[in-house]
Amino acid sequence: MRIVLVGPPGAGKGTQAHLLAKTLSIPHISTGDLFRANIGQGTPLGLEAKSYMDAGRLVPDEVTIGMAKDRMLQADAANGFLLDGFPRNLGQAKALDEFLAEQGIELDGVLDLEVPEDEVVRRIAGRRLCRNDGGHVFHVDYNPPKVEGVCDECGGELYQRSDDTEEKVRTRLEVYHTETEPIIDYYVQQGLVATISALGKVDEVTQRAIEALKQNG
Numbered sequence: 001m002r003i004v005l006v007g008p009p010g011a012g013k014g015t016q017a018h019l020l021a022k023t024l025s026i027p028h029i030s031t032g033d034l035f036r037a038n039i040g041q042g043t044p045l046g047l048e049a050k051s052y053m054d055a056g057r058l059v060p061d062e063v064t065i066g067m068a069k070d071r072m073l074q075a076d077a078a079n080g081f082l083l084d085g086f087p088r089n090l091g092q093a094k095a096l097d098e099f100l101a102e103q104g105i106e107l108d109g110v111l112d113l114e115v116p117e118d119e120v121v122r123r124i125a126g127r128r129l130c131r132n133d134g135g136h137v138f139h140v141d142y143n144p145p146k147v148e149g150v151c152d153e154c155g156g157e158l159y160q161r162s163d164d165t166e167e168k169v170r171t172r173l174e175v176y177h178t179e180t181e182p183i184i185d186y187y188v189q190q191g192l193v194a195t196i197s198a199l200g201k202v203d204e205v206t207q208r209a210i211e212a213l214k215q216n217g
Contacts, residue, residue, distance in 0.1 A: 001026060001080045002105065003213065004087070004096075006184060007113030008176045009169070010120035011198045012205065016113065017084040019206045027076050031085035034067040035059075045070070065095045072099070080108075093183045109216045110187040111209055113198040117173060125166045132156030192216070
């Protein structure tokens with residue numbers, strides 16, 4: 001299957017992408033991984049992306065699109081892939097369609113994870129990370145530490161990331177509504193979108209996603 005996963009920040013895209021890719025036996029292709037791999041390997045596209053990032057500028061669409069194309073052409077993606085974070089705007093969605101048409105393949109579905117805006121803010125603004133190990137993540141409501149501000153695992157100080165404040169989260173949501181949400185309408189017109197609620201337990205959301213993809217297929 002060839003799937004695009006969309007949803008606002010805080011919808012759990014990364015978690016669901018990992019679980020769905022594993023269940024469907026297809027590679028999970030995320031923009032974050034693409035950037036890290038290309039920059040780490042010193043590819044021409046990676047070096048170009050790094051030059052923009054070092055200058056504090058946005059990486060142009062054509063660079064991101066180039067990385068995504070290269071990744072989708074790798075052997076492990078021959079029978080399908082799950083795209084997470086790409087495309088993130090209409091220009092990238094149209095470029096993806098052109099690339100797939102050139103390869104003689106099509107998308108099987110676009111999975112839209114739906115979460116109320118207030119829940120997105122609650123999920124992200126409530127996160128707390130351990131200063132000693134960012135891998136230890138807590139939440140003031142859903143997974144609170146036994147002692148406020150102290151990591152259960154190592155006793156380190158817990159902190160809130162600067163871009164996890166409510167104000168920053170609402171700004172990120174505005175960007176999502178402006179840049180990324182239009183691709184959902186674009187794919188609705190192609191009959192590809194399956195919208196599911198991303199509320200509830202992780203495994204429940206995964207099951208909903210799999211059922212939606214079956215029905216959409």
